[in-house]
Amino acid sequence: MWLKRYLDLSAERPLWAHLADTILATNTPSSEKNIPSTIRINCYLQSWKTTMTTRSNQPPDLLRMIKVGQKYGLRMEGISFERAILREMPIWHHAQADSKIRRLTGSKASKCLQNKHNLTTVGGAEDLAAALITIEGRLNTHTSNDSCKCGGCTELRQNTGCEHPHTCMLLAQELLDTLPEKWDPRAEQPEDQEYNLDNLQKEKDEEIFNYHLTTAGNISDIFRVFTDLDHKPTNKAPTRLVKITNPRELSIVATDGSCVDNGQDTAIAGAGVFFGINDPRNQSIRVPTKTPEGILLTQSNQTAELLAAKITSEMIEKESPY
Incomplete structure (x- = not known):
């Protein structure tokens, strides 16, 4: 909870978190001494390191807080971020530069x-x-x-x-x-092609699917936990092949996944894709035990639902690749 409050970089950020910034920026290893203290803003947003040894002057509570982040894979991660977030990032020693x-x-x-x-x-x-x-x-x-x-x-x-x-x-x-293009507000970003869903009028009991790739909000929203620290996220900005000007013209496809004995060793999952009555593109698929690349797949509802969405997107892309 301390770490979550510390990484709340909004206007509601607690006073102690600002004090923690100063303490963490002051207690740095000798390798960081050439960095002016005035531009050390936040060790999660910038590339400088704070001291992590118990023999240092680092307060034990802050030391534990940083180690909790390391333990649970805390880092900045996302497919893309809106420009308002990119512009909030510190420019000096930017973590992704x-x-x-x-x-x-x-x-x-x-x-x-x-x-x-x-x-x-x-x-x-x-x-x-x-x-x-x-x-x-x-x-x-x-x-x-x-x-x-x-x-x-x-x-x-x-x-x-x-x-x-x-x-x-x-x-x-x-x-x-x-800055890599994913973090450069001057570069073309996915949000340039993303339709404003707030402009759509909902039908009764209808829920609009949010297809946006872009993380919105403020700079606090770029952090993730339980990430795979052995995997380095790409810093290339993804691009959309199709500019969606009217989401009402999109194909409407029903997808779902189900699983017998979900959560058990005997689980068997399947996926369904439904374009319409008697549509030859309709499919029912048994979830394979592993991908063509040899990656094992968990037999579960979630895996089946993702498989159905993946197959649907691949089918539509083949029909209208541009």
Whole structure:
């Protein structure tokens, strides 16, 4: 429960969790001493490590909390995340960034970003680097030097005291470029093709299936427990082959799974796919004991239901691959 409260990064986060951030950021091994303490925000969101030895000054309660997370496979995991979450992530020593991001914290420009621009998040870096983007058909008054007199550079000088805004913009862009596409808010993300389900009117007793791949909410929602720590999640952003503009045009297929002696060694599971009365695509399938790759399958209701959904999606993809 302590760990869950600690990872509540919303506005309701308890005061002790903010204090824990400071303590964990202060008690670090010697390998992390070159990282300014001001940019050590959260050891779960960034790549720096906190001290884990009992001989350190780490409070026993916090040490136990971190070890509980390790024991139960706590980490950031998900197929994709909405941009609001990606923009909330710390930019300095971002946990999923290329390791070269560690070399981008000691320059004069990085000190300016940290101390004058107060840059802490991915969203802040994206906003700062936006002036470097040239959009076809739109006038960009920014010039590629620190003497630029465009409105953005002038405002930065006045508000932050920055003497080299263009250089700082370039570094912000370089920081962003260390992010894999799954964690880069500038990249195309699955949410770009996901229809807003709130706009659909439900029929009586109808429940809309949420097909979204994207984790929504806030930065607290990216954490998972009981993950397979031997498996490294991909950092490639998944793409949808089909842009769904009207979910009402989708095929309606009933799928289900059932199991005799569910939960027992004698369990036998089966799956069903129903497109319609007398439709030749209707199927009933016995759940195999293992996949073609040799992975053992548990005979259960859940396995059967997943198999039915998998077979259905494969059939529809063959019919309309694009």
